[in-house]
Amino acid sequence: MRVGIPEKWDTEYDVVVVGWGSAGTAAAVTAHDQGAKVLILEKMADGGGNTRICGGNIIIPKGKEFIEYLDILSFQTTEREIIEIFVEEAMKNGEWIREMGGEVQVFTPLEVAYPTMIAGAGFPNVRGAETVVKYNIKGTLEEGKPSQRLWKFLSGLVAKRKIKVLTSTPAKELISSPGGEITGVIAESEGKTISIKARQAVILTCGGYENDPRMKWDYLPVKPAMFLGTPGNTGDGIRMVQKIGGDIWHMTRLSCLIGFQAPGFEAAFWVSFLSEGFIFVDKYGRRFVNEAGIEIHEYYRELSHFDVEKMEFPRVPLWAIFDEPTRRRGPLSRGTAGYNRDLYNWSLDNSAEIAKGWILQGKTAAELAGKVSVDPRILEETIARYNQYCRAGKDEDFGRAREDLRDLKPPLYAIQLWPALINTQGGPRRDKESRVLDPEGKPIPRLYAAGELGSIWGYLYQGACNIGEGLVFGRIAGKNAAAEKPRS
Amino acid sequence: MIEASRDRVWRLIGKVIFSSLSNMENVEILDENNFRAILRMKVLGLPVNMKLKGEMVDISPPDSFSVKLLIKGLGGWFQADQKVTFAMTPVEQGKTALACKATVENIGLLPRLLLLGEARRFARSTFEAIEKRLQELA
Numbered sequence: 083m084r085v086g087i088p089e090k091w092d093t094e095y096d097v098v099v100v101g102w103g104s105a106g107t108a109a110a111v112t113a114h115d116q117g118a119k120v121l122i123l124e125k126m127a128d129g130g131g132n133t134r135i136c137g138g139n140i141i142i143p144k145g146k147e148f149i150e151y152l153d154i155l156s157f158q159t160t161e162r163e164i165i166e167i168f169v170e171e172a173m174k175n176g177e178w179i180r181e182m183g184g185e186v187q188v189f190t191p192l193e194v195a196y197p198t199m200i201a202g203a204g205f206p207n208v209r210g211a212e213t214v215v216k217y218n219i220k221g222t223l224e225e226g227k228p229s230q231r232l233w234k235f236l237s238g239l240v241a242k243r244k245i246k247v248l249t250s251t252p253a254k255e256l257i258s259s260p261g262g263e264i265t266g267v268i269a270e271s272e273g274k275t276i277s278i279k280a281r282q283a284v285i286l287t288c289g290g291y292e293n294d295p296r297m298k299w300d301y302l303p304v305k306p307a308m309f310l311g312t313p314g315n316t317g318d319g320i321r322m323v324q325k326i327g328g329d330i331w332h333m334t335r336l337s338c339l340i341g342f343q344a345p346g347f348e349a350a351f352w353v354s355f356l357s358e359g360f361i362f363v364d365k366y367g368r369r370f371v372n373e374a375g376i377e378i379h380e381y382y383r384e385l386s387h388f389d390v391e392k393m394e395f396p397r398v399p400l401w402a403i404f405d406e407p408t409r410r411r412g413p414l415s416r417g418t419a420g421y422n423r424d425l426y427n428w429s430l431d432n433s434a435e436i437a438k439g440w441i442l443q444g445k446t447a448a449e450l451a452g453k454v455s456v457d458p459r460i461l462e463e464t465i466a467r468y469n470q471y472c473r474a475g476k477d478e479d480f481g482r483a484r485e486d487l488r489d490l491k492p493p494l495y496a497i498q499l500w501p502a503l504i505n506t507q508g509g510p511r512r513d514k515e516s517r518v519l520d521p522e523g524k525p526i527p528r529l530y531a532a533g534e535l536g537s538i539w540g541y542l543y544q545g546a547c548n549i550g551e552g553l554v555f556g557r558i559a560g561k562n563a564a565a566e567k568p569r570s
Numbered sequence: 571m572i573e574a575s576r577d578r579v580w581r582l583i584g585k586v587i588f589s590s591l592s593n594m595e596n597v598e599i600l601d602e603n604n605f606r607a608i609l610r611m612k613v614l615g616l617p618v619n620m621k622l623k624g625e626m627v628d629i630s631p632p633d634s635f636s637v638k639l640l641i642k643g644l645g646g647w648f649q650a651d652q653k654v655t656f657a658m659t660p661v662e663q664g665k666t667a668l669a670c671k672a673t674v675e676n677i678g679l680l681p682r683l684l685l686l687g688e689a690r691r692f693a694r695s696t697f698e699a700i701e702k703r704l705q706e707l708a
Contacts, residue, residue, distance in 0.1 A: 096650075118579060137602075190629040193581075193604035194588045201631070223604045356597050358589065412597035412607070430596035430608075483581055485707045488589075 087265060088257070094279035095121040095246075097563045098267050100319065101255040102286030104549050105533025107114030108556025109285045109563070110245050111182070116564035118282060120245050123269050125314050126251035129240075130233045131289050132311040132505055132534065133549065137199050138228025139189050139216040139417050141550035142175045151203070151210030152544065159332065159540025170537060171554040176217060178553065185220035185532060186237045189228075189546070195354040195416065196486070197339070197378040204377045204544050216546040220419040227418055231271040232549070237566030251276075251564045256284060256322050256529070262525040264326070265569070283528040283563035286518070287556060290506030291317030293348070301333040301508065304386040304398060308350035309503040310342050310420045319535040323510040328529070329521045332540040337548070338382035340400070341502025342415065344440055349421035351428070351503040353402065356412040358488045360404035362499075364396045367456035367464055374486035379543045385501050399498045402455050403465070405490045414441070414497060432495075442496045450494045465490050505548060509536025516559035528566055530559035571699070574708035576658045576666045578633035582707055583656060583700075587637075594622070600703040602629075609641070613688055618643055633658060650677040650689070668704065670697045 096118035099110045106122060106129075114120045122129075149169045153162055176186050191199055203211035218228040219235050226234060240247060248271060249421040251553045257277065266279040291297040292309035294317040299305055309315075320330060341350030362373045385397045413428040414435070428435065435441045444450025447465050448458035469479045469489035477487060510518040510531045517525035518536075533557035534548055572579050588594070591597050597607040609620040620643035629635040634657040642649045657669045674686070 190601065190626070190631065190635075192599070192605065192626050193584045195599060223601055227601045356588070356599070358585070407592065410595045412595070412599070416599050418599060418601055430598055485585060 083544075087259065088277045090277075091266065091279040092276040094266075094281060095119050095123075095562070096280070096282045096568060097121075097285060098123065098278055098283075098525075099287060100267060101286065101533070101535070102129035102247060102249075103130065103133040103287065103289065103491040103533060103552065104232070104236055105535075105552030105556035105559075106285075106287035107240055108553045109287055109530070109560035111239045111243065112560030113285075113564040114243050114555045114560075115246055118562060118564040121278065122240065122245060122247040123251050123253050123267065123278075124247060125247045125288065126312065126319065127220070127250050129237060129247065129249065129543040130312075131314060133236065133486070133552070134229055134233040134568045135311060135419060135421055136229050136425060136504070136549065137545070138218045138232045139199070139232070139546035139549065140175055140179075140186065140218065140232070140340075140553065141544070142186070142215055143172055143213045143218050143399060144212040144215050145167060146170075146173075147210035148172075148213040149210070151205075151208050151213065154208050154210075154392075155205065155542040155544060156539075157541035161514075164514045167558075168551060168554055171557065172550045175550055175553055176558065178219035179235070181339070182235075182239055183557045186217040186377055186401045187220040188223055189216040191220050194362070195356050196374050197354055197376060199378060199545060204379065205542065214544065228329070228506045229419065252318065253322065254318075256326050258326055261527075264529040267303065269374065280528070281568040282566040283530060285516075285559045285563055286319045286510065286529070286531040286535055287552070287559075288319040288535055289315035290509060291315060292503040292506055298506075302336055302382075302506075303334055304338070304395060304501045305384070306380045306398070307336070307338065307501040307503050308341055310339060310341055310350055310352050311503070311505055312421055313348045315505070315534075319531065320509050321530075323529075325517060326526065326529075327520055328518050328526055329511040329523075330370055330509060331511040331536060332538075333506075335507035335540055335543070336382060337379040337507070337543050338385075339378065339502050339504060340381050340385075340499040341420075342497055343500055344426075347422060347425070350500060351415040351422050351426075352420045353414045353497065353499055354416055355404060355408055355414065357408040358486045359404055359490060360439070361464075361468055361490065362414055363401050363403060363456070363461065363464055365399070365456070366396060367451060367461035369400075369464055369468065370397055372477065372480040372482040374482055377482075378555075379504065379545060382501050399500050401456070401496045403450070403461075403490065404495050405488075406493055409441075409495050411433065436495070440497065444492070444494055444496075446492050448493055450496055451461070454496045454498070465494075472505045498538040507539045507543065509534070512536055512555075514558075515562055516555045517562070528563075530563055532556040532559045571661065572666045572668055572704045572708050574666060574704070575662065575664055576632050576660045578708070579658050579666045579668065579704060582704060583658075586700055586703045586707070590696060590703055603629075611688075611692065613644070620648070628655070651675045654693075668701060670700075
């Protein structure tokens with residue numbers, strides 16, 4: 083932490099926003115429209131963070147019963163008054179987008195993959211689930227995938243206002259006055275350290291810690307966890323807040339799918355199946371879950387089982403075993419979301435990935451078992467048992483639905499999968515005004531946060547709420563920051 | 571007629587359509603409403619690969635939706651726009667009537683004469699497979 087005013091500031095603005103995704107945009111635009119001179123600092127060469135490569139959906143609930151739903155999902159990890167303000171403001175997300183010149187359309191997906199993003203609630207049996215409605219920025223595929231349209235719209239708002247953005251400029255430290263007020267930011271740009279004065283406030287919107295191995299090992303319930311999103315999220319905002327004595331919350335929370343970690347790639351590939359001919363087995367070749375019934379953001383719950391006898395996570399990594407029709411049906415890694423989306427074209431019949439050795443094949447279950455270092459007898463037994471359930475139309479072990487059952491016939495294939503983070507949820511604790519709090523619950527003067535950095539999702543996560551939350555608390559942070567009395 | 575509620579039929583139908591088209595391969599999900607694929611068919615007894623581009627439109631859960639299909643093949647000689655609409659109507663407690671209507675547009679005269687019958691047979695057999703699978707799962 084740096085205390086005190088530098089002898090000379092390199093530059094000064096009213097509001098400094100650290101991190102340029104959906105929350106950073108909402109914060110910057112709102113502060114700007116309230117009359118503040120705003121600077122955005124972005125660590126990466128381009129803005130967008132996870133916003134640009136996510137599913138692109140935005141929650142706009144259709145009723146206040148959504149408060150009840152989220153309150154239950156939060157399992158008392160987030161104060162109800164924060165959830166209330168979130169829902170009230172999230173109901174206005176569509177209105178805000180329209181005011182800003184955009185349009186939204188209801189998200190009505192083709193639910194054909196395992197797993198897939200669904201239209202409705204992730205937890206349909208919870209009270210208030212019927213209020214979940216997801217939207218995305220209106221447009222056609224020719225205008226981009228939903229997240230590309232979202233980022234085009236959001237970045238356009240910043241460009242239109244000529245808000246200054248410094249890319250490749252990571253913030254390193256917060257500067258505070260002897261009285262504890264945040265006065266500015268130290269950042270790095272082109273190899274130089276620059277001090278930036280914030281006359282009114284600093285807003286942190288720089289994401290979580292998906293690409294910080296140490297934090298992940300310390301906090302997450304499943305180890306190791308790969309990531310699917312931006313490599314730029316390395317917990318910078320968390321460390322900056324800890325250095326100035328801020329409190330943190332929700333650090334063990336995550337949105338987590340499964341992914342394949344290919345050699346030479348920073349991020350993992352999101353893997354899904356376009357046909358029901360697949361199962362998951364642990365390191366020892368045994369099934370452990372209804373593979374078709376896992377909520378898309380909650381895979382870690384099934385993978386975090388720890389075996390205290392063997393002192394290991396037996397399901398990390400796991401193997402997906404699949405059949406020939408599934409191999410031919412379509413690419414295991416979809417092009418709709420994830421950092422690798424624009425970096426690699428997965429072959430349509432998975433043949434290129436077989437050739438690379440990413441996908442292993444066996445003429446029989448026993449041959450495949452040898453390739454994945456599993457006892458052949460166990461894998462054969464697992465598949466025989468599963469096939470028996472398929473023929474009977476009932477999965478006696480894990481209750482996989484009849485429509486999701488198809489027996490597995492050789493040749494068979496295997497791909498190694500890891501827990502793969504969409505994002506982490508932890509970071510600075512904040513209140514309903516987006517103010518960052520200290521361990522006693524007092525706001526740290528002139529410091530705000532929004533988005534995935536210390537999100538309000540403290541237990542279960544409802545899809546489309548990260549973008550929705552970024553927009554809501556970004557707007558709140560921007561409005562409050564711009565209302566702070568400027569320091570001379 | 572499917573012995574299941576309309577909501578259940580709605581939840582099943584996307585995956586059932588996909589699984590019923592066992593000759594559809596190399597499916598590429600472009601976004602949540604668009605896909606491309608290869609359809610392996612037999613035309614006049616000969617195996618051919620058709621390029622298929624599909625878009626889900628007019629989605630009105632849990633009542634109906636349509637799939638707009640653009641089918642190309644035979645070295646560009648065959649091209650057709652097809653719209654397939656599925657409608658689900660509750661008829662009595664726990665039962666749902668499933669209707670499917672397919673229309674073909676923008677198809678040349680010769681391909682129409684030669685292939686329309688084939689396409690109709692294919693559409694009918696696919697719909698029967700979808701209905702059969704839904705009945706099994708009901």
